[in-house]
Amino acid sequence: MKLLEKYFLPSDYVKHFYSITPEYLKARGISAVITDLDNTLVGFDEAHANDVVINWFKTLNVHDIKVTIVSNGNRTRVSGFCDPHDIDYIFSAGKPLGKSFRKAVRMMDVEPSSTVMVGDQLMTDIFGANRAGLESILVLPVKKKDGWATLLNRRIERRIMKYFDRKGLINWGE
Ligand SMILES: [Mg+2]
Numbered sequence: 371m372k373l374l375e376k377y378f379l380p381s382d383y384v385k386h387f388y389s390i391t392p393e394y395l396k397a398r399g400i401s402a403v404i405t406d407l408d409n410t411l412v413g414f415d416e417a418h419a420n421d422v423v424i425n426w427f428k429t430l431n432v433h434d435i436k437v438t439i440v441s442n443g444n445r446t447r448v449s450g451f452c453d454p455h456d457i458d459y460i461f462s463a464g465k466p467l468g469k470s471f472r473k474a475v476r477m478m479d480v481e482p483s484s485t486v487m488v489g490d491q492l493m494t495d496i497f498g499a500n501r502a503g504l505e506s507i508l509v510l511p512v513k514k515k516d517g518w519a520t521l522l523n524r525r526i527e528r529r530i531m532k533y534f535d536r537k538g539l540i541n542w543g544e
Contacts, residue, residue, distance in 0.1 A: 375539070378530050380496045380508040383540055387411060387488055387509050388426050392433035395486065400505060402480040403430060404471065406489035407441040407451060407459075413513035414520075417447075419455055427457060436478040440470050440487075442494060442519075466498030475504075492530055493523040510542065 384390060387410060395403070408414035411423050430437050439459040441448045448461035458477060463470035475482050486505040489495020490512070499506035516524060534540040 374530060374533060377497050377500050378492045379500075379534060379539055380492075380506040381486070382506075383508040383542075385510045385542070388422055390426075390486075390488060390507060392430060392435055395430075395435055396433070398486075398505065399484055400435070400486045402436040402438075402475070402478045402485040404438050404440045404474045404485060404487045404499075404504070406465075406487075406491070406495050407439050407448060408443055408490075409511040409513060409516065409520075410488060410490045410495075410509055411439075411512070412451075413515070414517050415513075415515070417450055419451060419457075424455055427455065436480065438474045438478060440465065440474050465494040466501065468498065468502045471498055471502035471504060475502075491520065491523060492527045508540070 387405065405411065412420065427437055437457070439448065439452055439457055440463045441459065441461055442463050442465050443461060445461045448459050452459040460470045460474055471487070475485055478485070482503040483505070486507055487495055487499030488507045488509060490509050492508065496506045496508055531540065
């Protein structure tokens with residue numbers, strides 16, 4: 371079962387993306403953030419960024435922490451969210467495949483080891499980040515509801531989460 375931990379256990383987990391502060395990141399030697407969009411920043415059915423999201427990006431920027439959204443969502447979805455706020459992004463990312471993670475790291479001109487992936491899914495965000503040699507932070511999905519493409523991943527994820535829970539590796543405390 372060591373493989374499950376190697377590939378699917380995040381470096382850390384927090385309930386909400388906005389708990390990830392510049393101080394937290396700097397204490398861990400992180401200078402760049404790749405973040406998922408759907409159900410990480412807003413619900414998958416919410417088209418636009420809200421103030422909490424916008425302020426988080428601003429705060430990271432002010433502290434010289436680079437941020438890129440890497441999403442498996444299509445161009446319309448991701449550009450509609452990012453363009454109004456000048457957020458860098460990669461759409462149709464094909465997570466967990468490594469290509470988009472490597473591209474984001476190149477775009478930000480940082481080292482993989484000083485980059486963290488923030489996301490709500492073990493099967494795409496965390497698995498992909500761990501394989502690409504990034505740090506990873508799991509967050510709780512913003513909404514219970516997922517897009518159809520995520521339903522199978524969630525079934526597998528629930529089994530892995532049960533294992534991590536039994537081993538005391540992840541406990542959301544609720
Ligand atoms: Mg997501």
